[in-house]
Amino acid sequence: xxxxxxxxxxxxxxxxxxxxxxxxxxxxxxxxxxxxxxxxxxxxxxxxxxxxxxxxxxxxxxxxxxxxxxxxxxxxxxxxxxxxxxxxxxxxxxxxxxxxxxxxxxxxxxxxxxxxxxxxxxxxxxxxxxxxxxxxxxxxxxxxxxxxxxxxxxxxxxxxxxxxxxxxxxxxxxxxxxxxxxxxxxxxxxxxxxxxxxxxxxxxxxxxxxxxxxxxxxxxxxxxxxxxxxxxxxxxxxxxxxxxxxxxxxxxxxxxxxxxxxxxxxxxxxxxxxxxxxxxxxxxxxxxxxxxxxxxxxxxxxxxxxxxxxxxxxxxxxxxxxxxxxxxxxxxxxxxxxxxxxxxxxxxxxxxxxxxxxxxxxxxxxx
Numbered sequence: 395x396x397x398x399x400x401x402x403x404x405x406x407x408x409x410x411x412x413x414x415x416x417x418x419x420x421x422x423x424x425x426x427x428x429x430x431x432x433x434x435x436x437x438x439x440x441x442x443x444x445x446x447x448x449x450x451x452x453x454x455x456x457x458x459x460x461x462x463x464x465x466x467x468x469x470x471x472x473x474x475x476x477x478x479x480x481x482x483x484x485x486x487x488x489x490x491x492x493x494x495x496x497x498x499x500x501x502x503x504x505x506x507x508x509x510x511x512x513x514x515x516x517x518x519x520x521x522x523x524x525x526x527x528x529x530x531x532x533x534x535x536x537x538x539x540x541x542x543x544x545x546x547x548x549x550x551x552x553x554x555x556x557x558x559x560x561x562x563x564x565x566x567x568x569x570x571x572x573x574x575x576x577x578x579x580x581x582x583x584x585x586x587x588x589x590x591x592x593x594x595x596x597x598x599x600x601x602x603x604x605x606x607x608x609x610x611x612x613x614x615x616x617x618x619x620x621x622x623x624x625x626x627x628x629x630x631x632x633x634x635x636x637x638x639x640x641x642x643x644x645x646x647x648x649x650x651x652x653x654x655x656x657x658x659x660x661x662x663x664x665x666x667x668x669x670x671x672x673x674x675x676x677x678x679x680x681x682x683x684x685x686x687x688x689x690x691x692x693x694x695x696x697x698x699x700x701x702x703x704x705x706x707x708x709x710x711x712x713x714x715x716x717x718x719x720x721x722x723x724x725x726x727x728x729x730x731x732x733x734x735x736x737x738x739x740x741x742x743x744x745x746x747x748x749x750x751x752x753x754x755x756x757x758x759x760x761x
Contacts, residue, residue, distance in 0.1 A: 408661050408678040411711065415685045422692055435563045435570065439688070447684035448572035448638075449475070449631040450651060452579055454658040454680040456627030458671050459620040463596040463613075464519055465668035466526025467656050468624050472648040473537030474511045475632030478504040480544040482633055483552060483642045492554040505629040512625020516618035534652075541644040551641045561637035572634050579630060583673065593671075596620060600668030654683050657708060 419426040419439070429438035453471050460468050482504040489496045511533065518529035552558075560571050567574065587593050595616045598606040603613040631651075636642050660666055661682055662675030686707065690700045713719060 405663065405672065405675050405678065407663050407711075407714075408675055408682050411661060412678065412682045412685060415682065415689050419689055419692060431568075433563070434566060434568065436568050441570065441573070443681060443684050443688060444573045444576075445570045446688070447681050448576040449635050449648060450654055450658065450684060451576050451677055451680040452627050452631045452634070453648075453651060453655045454662075454676045455580070455583055455673060456620075456624035457655040458659050458662070458664060458673055458676040459592075459596055460526065460624050461656075461659055461664065461666060462600045462668055462671040463620045464526045464617045465600055466519070467652075467659075467666070468515060468530045468621070469527055469652045469656075470511075470515065470530035470533035470537060471624065471628050471631075471655060472651045473533050473541070474508060474625060474628035475635060475651075476541040476644055476647045477511065477537055477544065477632075478507045478629040479632030479636040479647065480541040480642055480644065481507045483550050483636060484544055484546075486552065486554075486557070487550055492556060494556060497556050497560070501629075501633050504633060505626055508625035508627075508629030508632075509622055510625070511628065512622040513618070515624070516621030519621065520614040520617040538644055541642075541647075545642050545644055549641050549643050552637065553640075557637045558640065561634075561640060572638060575630075575634060580677065587673065592619075597670050601670070655680070658683055661711065 416426070426439055429436050429441065431437075453475070457468060457471065460466070482500045485500040485503055486492060486496055489500070515526075515530050515533065518524045518532075519526050522529075559565070560575075563570050595606070595611050598609070598611055599613045599616045606613055606616075631648065635648055639647070656666070658679035659671075659676050661679035662672055662677070664671045664676060686704065687700070690703055691697075695703055
């Protein structure tokens with residue numbers, strides 16, 4: 395029961411924000427939930443949100459684990475995805491005839507590259523005790539230059555049907571492929587968290603590394619593992635992003651997505667200083683951010699002004715979610731409950747607690 399209450403408290407903020415955005419969109423137009431069928435695939439505002447947030451959802455899952463265990467954030471995820479996707483594109487373009495096996499091989503190679511990147515960041519944080527944001531700043535600074543050199547200082551195009559279907563729709567399926575791949579990834583993560591002790595170990599290390607060590611958990615290994623997972627998440631996100639675009643852009647691919655991923659973790663009710671986490675909350679937070687972006691566009695906010703509106707929204711959201719406001723709200727609710735209880739007693743005429751410790755209702759001492 396306590397775990398259920400904790401889960402509900404984690405989800406209250408992201409669900410509340412999502413409901414608010416839905417109301418705003420319904421006010422703008424009652425056709426917000428309309429879905430059309432085009433060539434056997436579903437299109438509309440909701441499918442578009444699911445499609446647009448695919449990469450963010452996957453990166454947010456990795457960011458949640460890293461934040462929980464390392465008590466910090468990986469700000470190089472967009473760059474990592476750019477490097478791994480450059481390797482994927484390079485392999486596919488040099489493989490000759492493109493088949494499904496070529497795509498799978500390229501994807502696996504990009505995942506290996508993601509593991510190498512994750513290992514690099516993980517060693518800096520877990521072994522050399524570098525603060526996560528500083529450790530990943532190294533790759534953030536020089537990573538796009540590496541990707542630029544990998545793709546030959548060009549923007550290579552993935553001109554093949556398989557990549558096009560991965561980035562859009564596979565004929566015969568009602569949902570766009572990135573949505574299906576994201577759902578599959580979420581299921582895999584859920585199974586891993588359900589069948590292993592990863593959640594317990596990550597939360598333990600994030601809450602108190604010393605106590606975790608005394609209980610037989612190696613904080614270095616857990617932190618390193620979460621960065622490896624983050625590397626794989628970056629590779630998967632990069633794979634989806636580059637197939638969506640149909641070309642590789644070392645400069646702009648997932649350029650500012652690390653900030654949205656961190657924000658999604660925070661909106662999901664997770665602490666940015668580590669400890670207990672909610673993957674479900676983070677996923678809802680990621681979709682909420684995508685909904686916010688599309689809502690601002692739907693309200694015809696200028697593209698350049700969207701960032702300013704988004705910043706104001708984030709400030710309000712973070713203030714509302716801050717511990718200070720939560721404590722104040724809890725005290726206010728307790729006072730309201732106390733006042734309502736007093737009013738109820740007066741209206742019903744029911745006496746207040748007549749029993750006194752050590753006595754019964756007649757005032758006699760209890761044996």
